[in-house]
Amino acid sequence: MENYIIILLCLAAFFAGFVDAIVGGGGLIQTPMGLILLPNFPVSTVIGTLKVPAFSGTTFAAYQYVRKVNINWRILSIMMVLAFPSAFLGSTLLTYVSNDFMKPLLLVVLSLLAIYTYAKKNFGQHQEKNISPRTQIFNALIISFVVGFYDGFIGPGTGSFLVVAFIALMGFDFLHASANAKMVNLATNFGSICLFILKGKIIWAIALRMAASNALGGFLGAKLAINRGNTFIRIFFLIVVIGTLIRFAYDVFYK
Numbered sequence: 350m351e352n353y354i355i356i357l358l359c360l361a362a363f364f365a366g367f368v369d370a371i372v373g374g375g376g377l378i379q380t381p382m383g384l385i386l387l388p389n390f391p392v393s394t395v396i397g398t399l400k401v402p403a404f405s406g407t408t409f410a411a412y413q414y415v416r417k418v419n420i421n422w423r424i425l426s427i428m429m430v431l432a433f434p435s436a437f438l439g440s441t442l443l444t445y446v447s448n449d450f451m452k453p454l455l456l457v458v459l460s461l462l463a464i465y466t467y468a469k470k471n472f473g474q475h476q477e478k479n480i481s482p483r484t485q486i487f488n489a490l491i492i493s494f495v496v497g498f499y500d501g502f503i504g505p506g507t508g509s510f511l512v513v514a515f516i517a518l519m520g521f522d523f524l525h526a527s528a529n530a531k532m533v534n535l536a537t538n539f540g541s542i543c544l545f546i547l548k549g550k551i552i553w554a555i556a557l558r559m560a561a562s563n564a565l566g567g568f569l570g571a572k573l574a575i576n577r578g579n580t581f582i583r584i585f586f587l588i589v590v591i592g593t594l595i596r597f598a599y600d601v602f603y604k
Contacts, residue, residue, distance in 0.1 A: 354386050355558060362559035366406030366566025371574040372527060372582055373508015374589035375403065377596055386477040393444055394552065396504065399543030401556035404538040406567030407531055414528035417571040425529055427535035432497035436540030439501025441566055444548060451453035456597045463590045480520040488518040493533065498519045500537040508534055512586060527574060
């Protein structure tokens with residue numbers, strides 16, 4: 350394989366890790382680039398290969414968040430345990446059926462999400478105190494299963510959906526939502542990776558090089574998010590959601 354292809358993939362992995370560490374959505378950068386530069390490989394092989402750098406970047410970003418942000422480990426542990434098999438199940442289904450039928454629905458959901466986040470200026474700026482622990486646990490189970498399955502089956506935008514879910518259903522602000530989203534995303538990525546390893550769908554010579562670049566991007570992105578706080582993350586979140594919206598619009602109307 351030509352060196353320039355590896356360099357371009359590593360650059361994409363770096364920027365994907367950087368963006369993903371702040372609000373999720375790194376798949377918007379990494380996935381299209383992988384599909385474009387590796388056209389001779391099956392789509393499932395490309396997606397499986399890209400899960401390795403995604404996991405690497407998320408790991409380094411999560412480490413930064415855990416050092417600086419308070420984490421409710423009781424709830425988070427439950428979510429990670431459930432998210433792993435949910436993602437594994439989603440990736441299993443992906444190996445048998447196409448996920449294109451979901452994209453029109455996601456286009457509508459993302460449009461509403463972007464409008465709501467822009468219109469509601471205080472969305473995710475403060476932590477809500479009126480959500481009971483029992484309600485939080487119930488919501489955590491729903492989030493883990495739904496978003497975990499989504500990550501395994503579709504992928505792009507998972508981090509952003511997790512951030513929204515933590516804000517809307519768990520009462521977190523953007524910073525704490527991003528921190529917890531990274532930990533759950535670790536479990537979903539790992540669940541998918543296990544499936545793709547069993548299916549022999551990972552090109553390790555590419556995956557490991559991209560993983561190093563993604564990890565550096567994740568490390569730097571998380572540090573920036575922690576230092577800049579909720580307002581910065583909200584703006585970045587809107588940019589990523591709009592980018593995700595454009596990506597799905599392209600898939601729906603031009604493919």
